[in-house]
Every structure is written in structure tokens, then in C-alpha cells.
Amino acid sequence: MSKEKISCKEVMQHICNTLGEDLESERCLDIKKHLDECSGCKSYFKTVEITIDYYKKYNVEMPDGAHERLMKFLDLDDCD
16 A cells, blocks of 8 residues: 555546546555545545436536536646
């Protein structure tokens, strides 16, 4: 396990970019630990889950550029 404490921004970037990663990877285990300790990230993660469920349920199509605008708004546009 890594020794460096993961930041909230790193957690949000990871959740946004790698939802399909192996759940037992070192990175995912670090994120699980962070989510257990950080109420802000835990709340953000729950919101992301609810949003994904909503879009799946109602089959909503995102307009062109929506993802990029959201990432910029969340100050996560430098995570690529």
C-alpha cells in the first residue's frame, strides 16, 4: 500500500476517469480508505452514483462538450 495520503482532488479525478478499474488495485484500495475517512468525497461519490443511475434510467444524452465543461467547472480538467 502506498505511504502517501491521497487528496480529495485525486479521488474525484480517479472516480471520474477510471470507474472500470480493478477494485483490488492499490489505487482503488487507497481510494476506498480515503472515502471511509473523508465525508466530502464520500458525499461526492454518492452523488456521482446517483447521477449515473439517473442517466441510465432515463437514457439521457449529454450535449457535445458537457463532460469537458463539467470537468472544468469542478477544476478537474488537468487530469488527463
